[in-house]
Amino acid sequence: MTLVAGVDSSTQSCKVVIRDAESGALVREGRAPHPDGTEVHPDHWWTALQSAIEQAGGLADVAAVSVGAQQHGMVCLDEDGEVVRPALLWNDTRSAGAATDLVAELGGPKAWAEAVGSVPVASFTVTKLRWLAANEPDNARRTRSVCLPHDWLTWRLAGRPGTITTDRGDASGTGYWSPATGEYRTDLLELAMGRVPELPRVLGPAEQAGTAEQGGALLAPGTGDNMAAALGVGMRPGDVVVSIGTSGTAFAVAEGPSADPSGAVAGFADATGRYLPLVCTLNAARVLDAAARMLRVTPQELSDLALRAPAGADGLVLVPYLEGERTPNRPDATGSLHGLRLGNSTPEHLARAAVEGMLCGLADALDALGLEPQRVLLIGGGARSEAVRRIAPTVFGRPVLVPTPGEYVADGAAKQAAWLLSGDPEPPVWDTGATERYEADPTSGLRERYHEAAQE
Numbered sequence: 001m002t003l004v005a006g007v008d009s010s011t012q013s014c015k016v017v018i019r020d021a022e023s024g025a026l027v028r029e030g031r032a033p034h035p036d037g038t039e040v041h042p043d044h045w046w047t048a049l050q051s052a053i054e055q056a057g058g059l060a061d062v063a064a065v066s067v068g069a070q071q072h073g074m075v076c077l078d079e080d081g082e083v084v085r086p087a088l089l090w091n092d093t094r095s096a097g098a099a100t101d102l103v104a105e106l107g108g109p110k111a112w113a114e115a116v117g118s119v120p121v122a123s124f125t126v127t128k129l130r131w132l133a134a135n136e137p138d139n140a141r142r143t144r145s146v147c148l149p150h151d152w153l154t155w156r157l158a159g160r161p162g163t164i165t166t167d168r169g170d171a172s173g174t175g176y177w178s179p180a181t182g183e184y185r186t187d188l189l190e191l192a193m194g195r196v197p198e199l200p201r202v203l204g205p206a207e208q209a210g211t212a213e214q215g216g217a218l219l220a221p222g223t224g225d226n227m228a229a230a231l232g233v234g235m236r237p238g239d240v241v242v243s244i245g246t247s248g249t250a251f252a253v254a255e256g257p258s259a260d261p262s263g264a265v266a267g268f269a270d271a272t273g274r275y276l277p278l279v280c281t282l283n284a285a286r287v288l289d290a291a292a293r294m295l296r297v298t299p300q301e302l303s304d305l306a307l308r309a310p311a312g313a314d315g316l317v318l319v320p321y322l323e324g325e326r327t328p329n330r331p332d333a334t335g336s337l338h339g340l341r342l343g344n345s346t347p348e349h350l351a352r353a354a355v356e357g358m359l360c361g362l363a364d365a366l367d368a369l370g371l372e373p374q375r376v377l378l379i380g381g382g383a384r385s386e387a388v389r390r391i392a393p394t395v396f397g398r399p400v401l402v403p404t405p406g407e408y409v410a411d412g413a414a415k416q417a418a419w420l421l422s423g424d425p426e427p428p429v430w431d432t433g434a435t436e437r438y439e440a441d442p443t444s445g446l447r448e449r450y451h452e453a454a455q456e
């Protein structure tokens with residue numbers, strides 16, 4: 001049996017799956033937590049990766065490895081390859097002002113959408129580099145090269161060779177690489193930080209990134225976590241995936257690049273040579289964590305409570321902007337409760353309002369894609385909640401399909417590793433198991449009440 005390993009180094013944790021390259025059967029797995037916060041030293045990712053690999057039985061018998069990781073994070077390296085400062089993550093909003101300035105300086109949102117497929121908000125690496133240049137000029141001066149979380153981990157697995165690599169998917173989240181042309185826009189880096197640092201070489205899908213220093217496994221290019229999830233789920237044309245992790249994302253696979261001047265849809269590239277239009281919110285599974293904390297219940301109890309309350313929570317609306325928000329672009333917003341009355345001030349109503357509020361944000365993301373999906377697939381840690389699965393169709397106004405809960409980002413990375421080994425023109429097709437279908441009537445007036453509350 002030939003084994004491949006896939007890594008998901010996402011916001012809250014690192015997961016490793018080891019699968020049979022031929023059938024995709026799961027052989028071993030491991031996981032380790034990441035520290036909290038929106039600014040994290042990459043060494044923590046490395047430590048978590050080592051312990052997740054150890055828990056998964058090591059890589060000695062693995063033929064190829066691929067790393068999927070949270071998108072956008074700014075990793076700055078000095079001339080010795082040492083990390084200059086903790087990485088600013090995708091959900092760090094301190095560069096919101098830098099984003100506004102950069103958008104204006106290039107001539108507005110349309111100019112950015114045309115240049116790189118996306119209008120940068122605080123999540124995008126380019127805005128973090130502007131923030132660095134303006135606020136930490138010494139660190140900016142010491143920065144010889146800039147890369148992303150998956151680039152850095154792949155480079156570390158390879159034993160820190162001379163060249164750092166990335167892939168189309170992750171490069172498309174920087175704000176200085178164009179999915180339409182496949183080229184870096186170094187002029188935009190010049191605009192952001194006054195000079196052009198060294199950048200990773202952008203590999204094609206299934207192009208080898210190197211060889212692991214320990215054990216000698218081939219290293220696949222890796223990619224951003226959403227691109228890896230698209231591979232892992234085995235998305236078909238007409239599918240939209242809604243992922244409920246730390247971020248909430250809605251995305252589809254497209255044959256051509258996109259450029260949405262409203263900024264809602266990021267025009268990313270995917271990991272197969274195609275494209276991945278995506279809408280991202282900052283507030284998803286952790287809204288449920290926060291509600292469970294406030295109610296002093298477990299996630300399972302939160303789900304039970306939410307399902308005991310009436311649809312629409314008798315008018316109680318939770319606007320879930322606990323981390324500010326990215327779509328809509330409201331980096332300084334906070335969460336709020338609306339419509340509180342004596343009759344709906346119960347744990348059941350609050351639990352329901354948290355699930356519905358989080359899903360209303362995702363319903364807007366789904367709508368913003370502007371597609372008429374044939375299937376909506378729900379994945380990510382939050383999709384493990386029974387309440388989320390059963391309430392989603394009442395908010396989205398359409399049925400949802402839930403694949404067997406699993407690690408689809410790590411699975412997609414493992415699939416990319418198997419693809420590298422096969423040398424085939426397309427990634428392998430693995431049996432991803434059954435999906436469960438959830439269908440329910442839409443809750444009347446819920447999204448209207450949410451929109452009204454979110455405006456305030």
Ligand SMILES: Nc1ncnc2c1ncn2[C@@H]1O[C@H](COP(=O)(O)OP(=O)(O)O)[C@@H](O)[C@H]1O
Nearest residue numbers: 010011012013245246285299380381382384385
């Ligand atoms: N049964 C559950 N009910 C509700 N939330 C859950 C459940 N299981 C996991 N989660 C939540 O999922 C989140 C982690 O999801 P994951 O997709 O792994 O995130 P990320 O990839 O961003 O690190 C956590 O916030 C966790 O609380």
Ligand SMILES: O=C(CO)[C@@H](O)[C@H](O)COP(=O)(O)O
Nearest residue numbers: 010011070071090245246247
């Ligand atoms: O910023 C985005 C997408 O543009 C996020 O989706 C990050 O890629 C983090 O993902 P998770 O840790 O939530 O999976």
